[in-house]
Amino acid sequence: MGREKNAALIYSGGLDSTTMLYEYASVISLAINFSYGSNHNAEERRCARYHCEKLGIELIEIDLPFVKNHFESSLLSGAESVPDGEYSDENMSSTVVPFRNGIMLSVAAGVAESKGLKTIMMANHGGDHSIYPDCRPEFIEAMSKAIATGTYAGIQLEAPYTNLTKKDLALKGLKLGIDYSMTYSCYRGGIQPCGRCATCLEREKALSEAFKEMQLKNN
């Protein structure tokens, strides 16, 4: 990616994409926050606004009401439908919003082409692979080609965290001084994260491992 400031980031306000927002702030000119009517979108959006304002990056908020109307997912069905447990558990597949990344990337590609931007970015990482097919390298590669061939500007998709772990991201963020208390991930969507759903457990683990690694290096 060049050093020009002409990238749009798909930005939820969670740990992963907030890390990308800070790491690539010099090339990101637009953040796009999507709400598909899930339990946690409102809290995420509050965090997204906070960081974009802090970094002086324009934020567009796009609602996708058709997802709630026509898609099946426990993310869309109220907090009590979200299962406890880790992503590796079989019951986590109920939290999938089908082809979510394909939809967000396509809309972002259209927005980017409309606004003369050259790149779109997404913060999928290696920990997502086991459960979400639209986070895996083969999807990213094919979607990248679809976006490049389907736009006049040959818009590029960059997903530089695809093969990193969430701990790698947390470590980047701690070094960058990101205030992760102002990021939100819990699938249940309460003002206080539940601490029991897969995304709470994964986040907690990544942050505590990253803290330990930082301390070991500093000692």
Place this chain on the structure above:
Amino acid sequence: MGREKNAALIYSGGLDSTTMLYEYASVISLAINFSYGSNHNAEERRCARYHCEKLGIELIEIDLPFVKNHFESSLLSGAESVPDGEYSDENMSSTVVPFRNGIMLSVAAGVAESKGLKTIMMANHGGDHSIYPDCRPEFIEAMSKAIATGTYAGIQLEAPYTNLTKKDLALKGLKLGIDYSMTYSCYRGGIQPCGRCATCLEREKALSEAFKEMQLKNN
């Protein structure tokens, strides 16, 4: 494609996708009509409802309000913004809605996965290639791979008109006995088609050539 009835068609209500609805009625179990707030969506939707009801195919109507809010296109800016003339004219690029097919295909993939369908279909054809990058074979091929890898069911994209002309489609439709007076294409969106925009001219030419060819064969 198998003979099971498990495909979703992206269905505008225009000549191309109406032809596909009739030709593949035995495998299409769901039609998805999108409105992105363009001049002509309302008239198209009226036609889409007519044919789906006639064939007994379920129709879902999905609005994409973000397109009007964040995208640039003369299709979205009132009838007087649509230029006169043919698709080959340079001014026709103003009618492009950036990455429209990528967006509709992604949403359709999510809906199909939610509903247990195995295939999505689109009626892009060869005449679209010159102006719309997201109608060309290389886009279809890449998007097809993105959808197959990004969904659990490995949903297939079928676009069997990709290398046909609009006249080929009109000829199919006339043989199938489709009432094309109940399809709508005009980019200006009036109750009566304008007869001067690219889509009116292209439609008129395809239908008149197809009629001639039918008559020659019948004599």
